[in-house]
Amino acid sequence: MNLNTIIENxxxxxxxxxFILSCFxxxxxxxLFYFDQLGSNPIExxxxxNGLWAYRFLILTLSISILREQFNLFQFFYLRRMFGLFTFFxxxxxxTSYIVLDQYFDWQEIWLDIKDHPFIxxxxxxxxxxxxxxxxxxxxxxxxxxxxxxxxxxxxxYLISLCSILHYFxxxxxxxxxxxxxxxxxxxxxxxxxxxxxxxxxIRSPSNV
Amino acid sequence: MIIKTxxxxxxxxxxxxxxxVYHQRRKFIKSIASGLAVSAATTSILLTGCDDAxxxxxxxxxxxxxxxxxxxxxxxxxFKDITQYNNFYEFGLDKSDPAKHAGNFxxxxxxxxxxxxxxxxxxxxxxxxxxxxxxxxxxxxxxCVEAWSMVIPWNGFPLSDLIKRFSPNSKAKYVEFFTLxxxxxxxxxxxxxxxxxxxxxxxxxxxxxxxxxxxxxLYGKNxxxxxxxxxxxxxxxxxxFKSIKSxxxxxxxSKQPRTSWSDQASSEYGxxxxxxxxxxxxxxxxxxxxxxxxxxxxxxxxxxxxxxxxSHLYAGLDxxxxx
Numbered sequence: 001m002n003l004n005t006i007i008e009n010x011x012x013x014x015x016x017x018x019f020i021l022s023c024f025x026x027x028x029x030x031x032l033f034y035f036d037q038l039g040s041n042p043i044e045x046x047x048x049x050n051g052l053w054a055y056r057f058l059i060l061t062l063s064i065s066i067l068r069e070q071f072n073l074f075q076f077f078y079l080r081r082m083f084g085l086f087t088f089f090x091x092x093x094x095x096t097s098y099i100v101l102d103q104y105f106d107w108q109e110i111w112l113d114i115k116d117h118p119f120i121x122x123x124x125x126x127x128x129x130x131x132x133x134x135x136x137x138x139x140x141x142x143x144x145x146x147x148x149x150x151x152x153x154x155x156x157x158y159l160i161s162l163c164s165i166l167h168y169f170x171x172x173x174x175x176x177x178x179x180x181x182x183x184x185x186x187x188x189x190x191x192x193x194x195x196x197x198x199x200x201x202x203i204r205s206p207s208n209v
Numbered sequence: 210m211i212i213k214t215x216x217x218x219x220x221x222x223x224x225x226x227x228x229x230v231y232h233q234r235r236k237f238i239k240s241i242a243s244g245l246a247v248s249a250a251t252t253s254i255l256l257t258g259c260d261d262a263x264x265x266x267x268x269x270x271x272x273x274x275x276x277x278x279x280x281x282x283x284x285x286x287x288f289k290d291i292t293q294y295n296n297f298y299e300f301g302l303d304k305s306d307p308a309k310h311a312g313n314f315x316x317x318x319x320x321x322x323x324x325x326x327x328x329x330x331x332x333x334x335x336x337x338x339x340x341x342x343x344x345x346x347x348x349x350x351x352x353c354v355e356a357w358s359m360v361i362p363w364n365g366f367p368l369s370d371l372i373k374r375f376s377p378n379s380k381a382k383y384v385e386f387f388t389l390x391x392x393x394x395x396x397x398x399x400x401x402x403x404x405x406x407x408x409x410x411x412x413x414x415x416x417x418x419x420x421x422x423x424x425x426x427l428y429g430k431n432x433x434x435x436x437x438x439x440x441x442x443x444x445x446x447x448x449x450f451k452s453i454k455s456x457x458x459x460x461x462x463s464k465q466p467r468t469s470w471s472d473q474a475s476s477e478y479g480x481x482x483x484x485x486x487x488x489x490x491x492x493x494x495x496x497x498x499x500x501x502x503x504x505x506x507x508x509x510x511x512x513x514x515x516x517x518x519x520s521h522l523y524a525g526l527d528x529x530x531x532x
Contacts, residue, residue, distance in 0.1 A: 109494070174402050
């Protein structure tokens with residue numbers, strides 16, 4: 001029995017498991033908050049934590065398509081929407097913690113931040129572009145838009161990825177190893193979308209021979 | 210007790226709420242001081258060991274001083290935060306790394322080299338450096354270029370007193386400082402994050418300003434490794450990265466020296482690096498800051514609130530260009 005069939009036969013088991021796992025960072029943050037483990041600058045810590053998880057889920061979401069196309073692992077495909085929504089969920093926490101905890105609704109300061117600092121502009125843009133994707137993530141929206149229009153709209157994820165890369169890159173004061181790896185992975189995923197790179201079958205899994 | 214009369218923009222003693230631990234240390238004078246209200250005559254004193262203010266409870270402080278200043282009060286940042294939230298890339302990039310990795314620092318004997326345009330150069334042991342100076346206390350605001358800030362009770366002596374001992378000659382226009390380079394004691398230096406060793410510099414006029422300070426301790430204790438043991442610079446009107454830590458060499462030069470962050474990104478970090486709410490870092494705003502331990506941001510003050518003491522140093526200088 002191979003991996004594909006295991007997953008195929010246990011969809012109803014795996015999906016809730018992945019859901020709970022994806023919620024775990026939120027529980028952990030609540031735990032850190034409750035036990036006062038967020039350090040000397042808890043606000044900065046909360047913002048960065050949620051931002052990093054948004055970024056991780058973005059990588060996870062994009063990797064689902066790559067798994068299908070390059071490794072023929074289409075059985076993970078049903079998780080793509082959920083991971084996409086978790087990307088939005090952590091982005092939302094990231095964005096609201098910036099608005100509420102960092103700026104405390106100082107709209108003028110927020111506007112100047114978005115206007116004057118490309119690091120904030122790119123992050124804000126990524127969040128804005130995620131909104132229509134999150135709103136059209138249900139079957140009704142797909143039917144309403146038609147699958148072609150829907151999939152065109154959802155190509156925005158690549159623009160979102162580009163904005164996220166810039167946001168992360170411009171935020172970093174120095175590029176340490178882990179930041180570099182995060183930026184590198186998402187950049188590779190974006191490069192992969194360039195048609196001639198994508199068409200090339202990098203890995204021939206036994207099932208497509 | 211040395212009381213240095215400087216002026217208004219220093220942390221005023223009636224604006225300082227003492228940290229609990231520190232306040233315990235001064236408990237013995239509490240009975241004497243508790244009856245004293247902060248008099249008008251003392252409001253323009255830079256705190257250098259005014260026991261009455263430190264031994265007063267926060268509520269007493271609030272009641273005793275009619276707040277003439279429109280600014281929020283400065284409260285001493287707890288010892289825990291000062292010693293656990295540090296930028297000291299020689300020990301790692303994370304804020305918590307220095308506290309983790311600088312526990313035994315320095316574990317080898319320390320000396321300070323004095324060289325360049327001075328009449329009395331030499332290599333001095335730590336004892337030689339410290340011996341002639343009596344220790345005083347300075348409560349200074351510290352504003353990091355990353356837009357957070359603290360209030361720290363330093364112990365040490367004025368930089369000018371140290372400099373005078375070596376008799377700089379007329380060619381000495383700048384003072385250059387170097388941090389230790391030792392990959393064994395400072396594991397962060399194994400990676401080329403900055404062009405090690407860390408280096409900083411001041412003009413001679415900045416260095417001789419009465420605010421410029423060599424810290425050897427804080428909260429009445431010797432400096433910990435993460436705070437720049439055994440001696441560091443403190444220039445409170447400049448962004449924190451100018452206040453170089455763990456100094457092993459001081460060189461007097463006629464030309465403007467290189468500085469680490471300017472080398473790293475000259476469009477983002479200038480030679481002067483004066484705290485200035487009107488000149489943003491290209492990537493983020495400098496108008497406001499988060500005081501560690503507070504929720505709402507504060508407005509950042511020109512020269513970190515020390516304009517009266519230092520603005521004359523920059524008369525006629527375009528601060529947008531020479532940031």
